[in-house]
Amino acid sequence: MSYGTYFWVWAGLIILTGTTVSLAGMQLGRWAIVLPLLIAGTKSGLILSYFMHLRSEKLLIFKVIIPLVMAVFLVFILLTFSDVAFRLGGAK
Protein backbone atom coordinates (compact mmCIF):
# COMPACT_ATOMS: atom_id res chain seq x y z
CA MET A 1 0.00 0.00 0.00
CA SER A 2 1.25 3.48 -0.84
CA TYR A 3 2.14 6.31 1.55
CA GLY A 4 -0.73 8.29 -0.01
CA THR A 5 -3.34 5.69 0.98
CA TYR A 6 -2.03 5.61 4.55
CA PHE A 7 -2.11 9.39 4.72
CA TRP A 8 -5.75 9.60 3.57
CA VAL A 9 -6.79 6.87 6.00
CA TRP A 10 -5.14 8.90 8.78
CA ALA A 11 -6.94 12.05 7.57
CA GLY A 12 -10.23 10.14 7.72
CA LEU A 13 -9.47 8.98 11.26
CA ILE A 14 -8.74 12.57 12.36
CA ILE A 15 -11.97 13.84 10.78
CA LEU A 16 -13.98 11.09 12.50
CA THR A 17 -12.33 12.00 15.84
CA GLY A 18 -13.30 15.65 15.28
CA THR A 19 -16.86 14.59 14.49
CA THR A 20 -17.25 12.41 17.57
CA VAL A 21 -15.81 15.13 19.86
CA SER A 22 -18.16 17.80 18.43
CA LEU A 23 -21.16 15.47 18.73
CA ALA A 24 -20.34 14.95 22.42
CA GLY A 25 -21.45 18.49 23.24
CA MET A 26 -24.95 18.00 21.80
CA GLN A 27 -28.14 16.69 23.34
CA LEU A 28 -28.76 13.57 21.30
CA GLY A 29 -30.75 11.43 23.69
CA ARG A 30 -30.11 7.73 23.22
CA TRP A 31 -28.05 8.46 20.08
CA ALA A 32 -25.47 9.97 22.46
CA ILE A 33 -24.30 6.41 23.18
CA VAL A 34 -24.93 4.77 19.79
CA LEU A 35 -23.27 7.40 17.56
CA PRO A 36 -19.86 7.53 19.31
CA LEU A 37 -19.71 3.72 19.27
CA LEU A 38 -20.63 3.62 15.56
CA ILE A 39 -17.88 6.15 14.85
CA ALA A 40 -15.40 4.15 16.95
CA GLY A 41 -16.39 1.02 14.98
CA THR A 42 -15.82 2.83 11.68
CA LYS A 43 -12.39 4.04 12.84
CA SER A 44 -11.45 0.49 13.89
CA GLY A 45 -12.62 -0.80 10.51
CA LEU A 46 -10.33 1.68 8.74
CA ILE A 47 -7.34 0.68 10.88
CA LEU A 48 -8.01 -3.06 10.47
CA SER A 49 -8.46 -2.90 6.70
CA TYR A 50 -5.69 -0.46 5.78
CA PHE A 51 -3.06 -0.18 8.54
CA MET A 52 -3.37 -3.85 9.50
CA HIS A 53 -3.68 -4.89 5.83
CA LEU A 54 -6.73 -7.14 6.27
CA ARG A 55 -8.08 -5.70 3.00
CA SER A 56 -5.21 -7.07 0.96
CA GLU A 57 -4.86 -10.46 2.69
CA LYS A 58 -5.51 -13.32 0.30
CA LEU A 59 -6.04 -16.19 2.74
CA LEU A 60 -9.59 -16.86 3.91
CA ILE A 61 -8.56 -17.20 7.56
CA PHE A 62 -7.54 -13.51 7.73
CA LYS A 63 -10.88 -12.51 6.23
CA VAL A 64 -12.96 -14.36 8.84
CA ILE A 65 -10.76 -13.74 11.88
CA ILE A 66 -12.42 -10.47 12.97
CA PRO A 67 -16.05 -11.50 12.30
CA LEU A 68 -15.29 -14.69 14.24
CA VAL A 69 -13.99 -12.91 17.35
CA MET A 70 -16.84 -10.39 17.14
CA ALA A 71 -19.33 -13.27 17.11
CA VAL A 72 -17.72 -14.77 20.23
CA PHE A 73 -17.76 -11.35 21.88
CA LEU A 74 -21.45 -10.89 21.01
CA VAL A 75 -22.27 -14.21 22.71
CA PHE A 76 -20.44 -12.97 25.84
CA ILE A 77 -22.41 -9.72 25.75
CA LEU A 78 -25.77 -11.47 25.31
CA LEU A 79 -25.08 -13.98 28.08
CA THR A 80 -24.00 -11.25 30.50
CA PHE A 81 -26.89 -8.94 29.60
CA SER A 82 -29.49 -11.68 30.00
CA ASP A 83 -28.01 -12.56 33.39
CA VAL A 84 -28.01 -8.94 34.62
CA ALA A 85 -31.46 -8.17 33.20
CA PHE A 86 -33.23 -11.13 34.82
CA ARG A 87 -31.49 -10.86 38.19
CA LEU A 88 -33.63 -9.74 41.15
CA GLY A 89 -36.70 -9.64 38.92
CA GLY A 90 -35.18 -7.50 36.17
CA ALA A 91 -35.23 -3.73 35.71
CA LYS A 92 -32.67 -2.21 38.03
Next chain:
Amino acid sequence: MDEHKDYTGSKLGMWLFLLSEILLFGGLFILYSMYRYKHPVDFHLAAWELSRPLGTLNTLILLTSSLTMAFSIASLRRGDYRISKLFIIATIFLGFLFLGIKTIEWGAKIEHGIYPNSPRLLGRSKGEILFFGLYYSMTGLHALHILVGLLVLSIMFFLMIRGRINKDHCVPLENSGLYWHLVDIVWIFLFPLFYLIT
Protein backbone atom coordinates in the same frame (compact mmCIF):
# COMPACT_ATOMS: atom_id res chain seq x y z
CA MET B 1 21.87 -23.99 5.94
CA ASP B 2 18.99 -21.58 5.43
CA GLU B 3 16.98 -20.53 8.42
CA HIS B 4 13.39 -21.68 8.10
CA LYS B 5 10.93 -18.80 7.94
CA ASP B 6 7.17 -19.17 7.86
CA TYR B 7 5.76 -15.77 7.02
CA THR B 8 2.06 -16.70 7.09
CA GLY B 9 2.52 -18.81 10.21
CA SER B 10 4.06 -16.01 12.26
CA LYS B 11 1.44 -13.54 11.12
CA LEU B 12 -1.37 -15.96 11.97
CA GLY B 13 0.19 -16.54 15.40
CA MET B 14 0.27 -12.80 15.99
CA TRP B 15 -3.40 -12.49 15.00
CA LEU B 16 -4.38 -15.26 17.42
CA PHE B 17 -2.63 -13.35 20.20
CA LEU B 18 -4.44 -10.17 19.15
CA LEU B 19 -7.79 -11.98 19.31
CA SER B 20 -7.09 -12.97 22.92
CA GLU B 21 -6.28 -9.31 23.58
CA ILE B 22 -9.60 -8.22 22.06
CA LEU B 23 -11.45 -10.59 24.39
CA LEU B 24 -9.37 -9.43 27.40
CA PHE B 25 -10.36 -5.80 26.86
CA GLY B 26 -13.80 -6.92 25.67
CA GLY B 27 -14.51 -8.43 29.07
CA LEU B 28 -13.68 -5.10 30.71
CA PHE B 29 -15.92 -3.27 28.23
CA ILE B 30 -18.81 -5.55 29.18
CA LEU B 31 -18.12 -4.87 32.88
CA TYR B 32 -18.20 -1.13 32.14
CA SER B 33 -21.53 -1.44 30.27
CA MET B 34 -23.16 -3.41 33.09
CA TYR B 35 -22.15 -0.91 35.77
CA ARG B 36 -23.15 1.99 33.54
CA TYR B 37 -26.57 0.33 33.07
CA LYS B 38 -26.93 0.00 36.86
CA HIS B 39 -25.64 3.47 37.78
CA PRO B 40 -26.42 5.79 34.83
CA VAL B 41 -26.56 9.02 36.86
CA ASP B 42 -23.33 8.41 38.79
CA PHE B 43 -21.47 7.53 35.59
CA HIS B 44 -22.85 10.68 33.97
CA LEU B 45 -21.59 12.87 36.81
CA ALA B 46 -18.20 11.15 37.08
CA ALA B 47 -17.50 11.30 33.32
CA TRP B 48 -17.86 15.09 33.46
CA GLU B 49 -14.78 15.26 35.68
CA LEU B 50 -12.39 13.76 33.11
CA SER B 51 -10.46 16.15 30.89
CA ARG B 52 -11.93 15.94 27.40
CA PRO B 53 -9.16 18.10 25.81
CA LEU B 54 -6.41 15.80 27.17
CA GLY B 55 -8.32 12.69 26.04
CA THR B 56 -8.78 14.15 22.55
CA LEU B 57 -5.11 15.14 22.35
CA ASN B 58 -4.07 11.62 23.30
CA THR B 59 -6.41 10.18 20.63
CA LEU B 60 -4.80 12.37 17.97
CA ILE B 61 -1.30 11.39 19.17
CA LEU B 62 -2.07 7.68 19.04
CA LEU B 63 -3.72 7.87 15.60
CA THR B 64 -0.67 9.72 14.28
CA SER B 65 1.64 7.12 15.82
CA SER B 66 -0.29 4.46 13.88
CA LEU B 67 0.40 6.42 10.69
CA THR B 68 4.16 6.65 11.39
CA MET B 69 4.14 2.90 12.21
CA ALA B 70 2.50 2.09 8.85
CA PHE B 71 5.00 4.40 7.09
CA SER B 72 7.90 2.65 8.83
CA ILE B 73 6.77 -0.77 7.57
CA ALA B 74 6.09 0.55 4.05
CA SER B 75 9.58 2.06 3.79
CA LEU B 76 11.20 -1.08 5.21
CA ARG B 77 9.51 -3.11 2.46
CA ARG B 78 10.95 -0.73 -0.14
CA GLY B 79 14.43 -1.02 1.37
CA ASP B 80 14.55 2.61 2.58
CA TYR B 81 16.08 1.62 5.92
CA ARG B 82 17.03 5.12 7.05
CA ILE B 83 13.49 6.45 6.58
CA SER B 84 12.04 3.33 8.18
CA LYS B 85 14.20 3.88 11.30
CA LEU B 86 13.21 7.55 11.45
CA PHE B 87 9.53 6.61 11.42
CA ILE B 88 10.08 4.01 14.15
CA ILE B 89 11.72 6.70 16.30
CA ALA B 90 8.76 8.99 15.58
CA THR B 91 6.36 6.23 16.67
CA ILE B 92 8.32 5.64 19.90
CA PHE B 93 8.38 9.39 20.57
CA LEU B 94 4.59 9.66 20.12
CA GLY B 95 4.10 6.65 22.40
CA PHE B 96 6.09 8.37 25.15
CA LEU B 97 4.15 11.59 24.56
CA PHE B 98 0.91 9.64 25.07
CA LEU B 99 2.22 8.20 28.35
CA GLY B 100 3.40 11.66 29.44
CA ILE B 101 -0.04 13.18 28.94
CA LYS B 102 -1.62 10.17 30.67
CA THR B 103 0.69 10.79 33.65
CA ILE B 104 -0.34 14.46 33.82
CA GLU B 105 -4.00 13.42 33.66
CA TRP B 106 -3.70 10.75 36.36
CA GLY B 107 -1.52 13.10 38.43
CA ALA B 108 -4.20 15.80 38.43
CA LYS B 109 -6.86 13.29 39.52
CA ILE B 110 -4.64 11.87 42.28
CA GLU B 111 -3.85 15.39 43.48
CA HIS B 112 -7.58 15.99 43.84
CA GLY B 113 -7.68 12.93 46.07
CA ILE B 114 -9.39 10.71 43.50
CA TYR B 115 -7.61 7.37 43.21
CA PRO B 116 -8.66 3.81 44.05
CA ASN B 117 -9.47 3.42 47.75
CA SER B 118 -8.78 7.10 48.54
CA PRO B 119 -10.84 8.46 51.47
CA ARG B 120 -12.22 11.20 49.21
CA LEU B 121 -13.43 8.72 46.58
CA LEU B 122 -14.85 6.27 49.12
CA GLY B 123 -17.03 9.08 50.46
CA ARG B 124 -18.80 9.35 47.11
CA SER B 125 -21.65 7.31 45.62
CA LYS B 126 -21.17 3.66 44.62
CA GLY B 127 -21.47 4.32 40.89
CA GLU B 128 -18.79 7.01 40.99
CA ILE B 129 -16.43 4.70 42.89
CA LEU B 130 -17.03 2.07 40.19
CA PHE B 131 -16.53 4.58 37.38
CA PHE B 132 -13.15 5.70 38.67
CA GLY B 133 -12.13 2.11 39.49
CA LEU B 134 -12.86 1.15 35.87
CA TYR B 135 -11.17 4.33 34.63
CA TYR B 136 -7.94 3.53 36.45
CA SER B 137 -7.89 -0.18 35.64
CA MET B 138 -8.86 0.10 31.96
CA THR B 139 -6.69 3.09 31.03
CA GLY B 140 -3.96 1.58 33.24
CA LEU B 141 -4.04 -1.76 31.43
CA HIS B 142 -4.01 0.13 28.15
CA ALA B 143 -1.02 2.25 29.24
CA LEU B 144 0.77 -0.97 30.21
CA HIS B 145 0.18 -2.21 26.65
CA ILE B 146 1.66 1.03 25.28
CA LEU B 147 4.70 0.51 27.53
CA VAL B 148 5.17 -3.06 26.22
CA GLY B 149 4.72 -1.73 22.67
CA LEU B 150 7.46 0.83 23.25
CA LEU B 151 9.79 -1.91 24.49
CA VAL B 152 9.02 -4.09 21.45
CA LEU B 153 9.52 -1.17 19.04
CA SER B 154 12.87 -0.33 20.67
CA ILE B 155 14.00 -3.94 20.17
CA MET B 156 12.87 -3.72 16.53
CA PHE B 157 14.91 -0.54 16.14
CA PHE B 158 18.07 -2.28 17.38
CA LEU B 159 17.42 -5.30 15.15
CA MET B 160 17.14 -2.90 12.22
CA ILE B 161 20.44 -1.22 13.07
CA ARG B 162 22.08 -4.65 13.08
CA GLY B 163 20.43 -5.50 9.78
CA ARG B 164 18.55 -8.45 11.28
CA ILE B 165 15.30 -6.99 9.96
CA ASN B 166 15.39 -6.02 6.30
CA LYS B 167 13.17 -5.99 3.25
CA ASP B 168 13.50 -9.76 2.85
CA HIS B 169 12.69 -10.36 6.49
CA CYS B 170 10.21 -7.75 7.69
CA VAL B 171 7.71 -9.94 9.56
CA PRO B 172 8.95 -8.97 13.08
CA LEU B 173 8.32 -5.29 12.35
CA GLU B 174 4.99 -6.10 10.68
CA ASN B 175 3.84 -8.09 13.70
CA SER B 176 4.93 -5.30 16.05
CA GLY B 177 2.92 -2.96 13.85
CA LEU B 178 -0.18 -5.18 14.15
CA TYR B 179 0.16 -5.05 17.94
CA TRP B 180 0.64 -1.27 17.95
CA HIS B 181 -2.45 -0.74 15.77
CA LEU B 182 -4.55 -3.01 18.00
CA VAL B 183 -3.56 -0.99 21.08
CA ASP B 184 -4.66 2.07 19.11
CA ILE B 185 -8.06 0.43 18.40
CA VAL B 186 -8.53 -0.30 22.12
CA TRP B 187 -7.98 3.40 22.85
CA ILE B 188 -10.47 4.33 20.08
CA PHE B 189 -13.15 2.61 22.20
CA LEU B 190 -11.86 3.74 25.61
CA PHE B 191 -11.93 7.37 24.50
CA PRO B 192 -15.70 7.75 23.84
CA LEU B 193 -16.67 5.49 26.76
CA PHE B 194 -14.80 7.52 29.38
CA TYR B 195 -14.44 11.02 27.92
CA LEU B 196 -17.33 11.58 25.49
CA ILE B 197 -20.43 9.69 26.60
CA THR B 198 -21.67 11.54 29.68
